[in-house]
Amino acid sequence: EVQVVETGGGLMQPGGSLRLSCAASGFTVSSNYMTWVRQAPGKGLEWVSVIYSDGSTAYADSVKGRFTISRDNSKNTLYLQINSLRAEDTAVYHCARGRPNWYFDLWGRGTLVTVSS
Amino acid sequence: QSALTQPPSASGSPGQSVTISCTGTSSDVGGYSFVSWYQHLPGKAPKVMIYEVSKRPSGVPDRFSGSKSGNTASLTVSGLQAEDEGDYYCSSYAGSNNHVFGTGTKVTVL
Numbered sequence: 001e002v003q004v005v006e007t008g009g010g011l012m013q014p015g016g017s018l019r020l021s022c023a024a025s026g027f028t029v030s031s032n033y034m035t036w037v038r039q040a041p042g043k044g045l046e047w048v049s050v051i052y053s054d055g056s057t058a059y060a061d062s063v064k065g066r067f068t069i070s071r072d073n074s075k076n077t078l079y080l081q082i083n084s085l086r087a088e089d090t091a092v093y094h095c096a097r098g099r100p101n102w103y104f105d106l107w108g109r110g111t112l113v114t115v116s117s
Numbered sequence: 118q119s120a121l122t123q124p125p126s127a128s129g130s131p132g133q134s135v136t137i138s139c140t141g142t143s144s145d146v147g148g149y150s151f152v153s154w155y156q157h158l159p160g161k162a163p164k165v166m167i168y169e170v171s172k173r174p175s176g177v178p179d180r181f182s183g184s185k186s187g188n189t190a191s192l193t194v195s196g197l198q199a200e201d202e203g204d205y206y207c208s209s210y211a212g213s214n215n216h217v218f219g220t221g222t223k224v225t226v227l
Contacts (some may be wrong), residue, residue, distance in 0.1 A: 035216070037163075044120065044221035045155070045163070045206050050214060058214035061118055096161065102210035103153035103168035109161060 002026030002106060004078075004095050009111035016085045019113055022078040022095030027106075030073045033098035036080045038091035039110070046091075049080065050098065085115045121146060121207055121219035128225040129197045139190040139207030139223045146149050147188035151210035154183060154192045157221075158203045166205075175200060194224070201227045 008020040036048040046048070049059045051071040057069050068081040078095050092112050096104035122140040128161045129135040139146065139154075146152055154167040165174055167183035170190060190209070194201050207219035 037218070045157070045208075045218040046120075047208070047216040047218055050216070052214075055213075095191070096163075099168070101169050102149070102151035102216065103165055103208070104155075104163075105165050105168075105174065107162040107164070 004097065004106060004108040006093060006095050006108045006111040009093065009113045010112045011116065012085050014085055014087060014115055014117055016115075017081070017083045018085060020080040020093055020095075020113070020114060021084070022080075022108060024076050024078065024097075027097065028077050029071050029078055034071065034078045035070075035096050035098055036067075036069060036078075036093055037096060037104075037107075038089075038093045040088070040091040044092075045094075048093070051078070063081060082113070085113075087115050089113060090115050118211065118215060118217055121209060121217055123205075123207060123219040123222045126223045126225065128227055129194075130227045131197055131199065133197050134193060134195045135197060135224060136191050136193045137205055137207075137224070139192070139209075139219045141190075141209055141217070142186050143188060145209040145211040146185065146207075148191050148212065150185070151209045152183070152185055152190040154181075154189045154190075155206045155208065156201075156203050157206060163206070197226055198200070199226050 092110035094110040097106040155163040157163040171183040
């Protein structure tokens with residue numbers, strides 16, 4: 001089955017770090033561009049980051065410098081490293097597969113990150 | 118990277134049509150033909166309904182259609198059905214490897 005499954009969320013302290021994982025099956029992560037999108041409680045979807053097949057990356061201004069997107073080709077898994085966690089990082093984080101012409105055709109159900117003291 | 122503007126809510130009776138607008142700028146919606154629309158039900162994975170302004174992925178009913186004029190894109194759901202109820206988000210490529218989503222619209226089937 002073609003799918004992506006996110007893990008790694010939880011209750012975190014402000015200032016802490018966290019790494020989210022997105023395990024893919026049925027397709028090769030490194031052959032596609034992959035993205036992270038988050039949704040804060042009661043808010044809309046917010047694009048966070050993208051990694052292309054050539055390994056280049058891009059980030060939303062709101063997370064630049066604190067978030068790092070990466071992948072492990074041997075594990076067919078996408079990651080999102082989040083440092084210096086803030087309360088405003090509280091959200092469900094979805095990973096998604098990108099298609100040519102800039103749309104996302106395969107999404108996971110997400111993993112919840114809660115940042116609170 | 119400001120969010121695209123959508124109406125907070127839209128509604129219609131079964132069988133009616135509802136249209137959702139998505140307003141951006143010449144740097145995103147108006148500058149590219151890369152507008153997509155997603156249906157998001159609570160606790161579920163978002164699902165792409167329209168891509169490249171007006172194309173439907175395989176399996177999406179032809180009741181869903183998209184269009185664009187200038188800096189505003191639109192999603193129309195014709196022949197509204199109870200299963201269409203949910204949140205809808207537009208998205209656009211915004212240049213320089215950036216993407217932007219809309220503020221979201223809650224569609225209610227009366």
